[in-house]
Amino acid sequence: MPCLKIFTNLTNSFIPNDFVNKIIPVLSKAVQKSPEKFICLISPDCALSIGGESSTPGAVATLESIGNLGPSQNKVIAKEISDFVEKELGISKDRFFLTFYDLKNFNVAKGGITVDVLEP
Numbered sequence: 001m002p003c004l005k006i007f008t009n010l011t012n013s014f015i016p017n018d019f020v021n022k023i024i025p026v027l028s029k030a031v032q033k034s035p036e037k038f039i040c041l042i043s044p045d046c047a048l049s050i051g052g053e054s055s056t057p058g059a060v061a062t063l064e065s066i067g068n069l070g071p072s073q074n075k076v077i078a079k080e081i082s083d084f085v086e087k088e089l090g091i092s093k094d095r096f097f098l099t100f101y102d103l104k105n106f107n108v109a110k111g112g113i114t115v116d117v118l119e120p
């Protein structure tokens with residue numbers, strides 16, 4: 001599944017309960033894949049230093065997808081996700097770091113079956 005993982009120094013009480021669901025349509029539109037395929041997890045209360053500063057809100061995130069990533073797509077995706085994270089979590093864009101991983105289909109499995117077999 002295309003998967004966004006966010007690690008943040010925000011405490012759990014600052015993460016809206018519906019955050020992981022609300023971001024799915026944003027991901028779906030930005031990555032151009034159907035919403036039911038997406039996973040989002042957020043890990044709060046992380047010890048996180050960005051440039052020696054650990055008390056200001058910040059986050060490090062990874063986005064994994066089989067395709068639909070690349071130099072032009074990533075520019076759009078980065079903007080959409082960082083806008084949403086800033087609006088919903090109050091994390092400024094200069095303290096939000098996103099890394100993209102374009103996965104091979106044989107390196108992802110769902111229900112115990114690799115995606116090259118699931119979606120040949």
Ligand SMILES: O=C1C=C2C[C@@H](C(=O)O)NC2=CC1=O
Nearest residue numbers: 001002037065066108110115
């Ligand atoms: O990363 C991806 C993972 C999957 C699994 C499969 C599915 O859920 O149907 N399709 C996927 C697309 C991806 O990009």
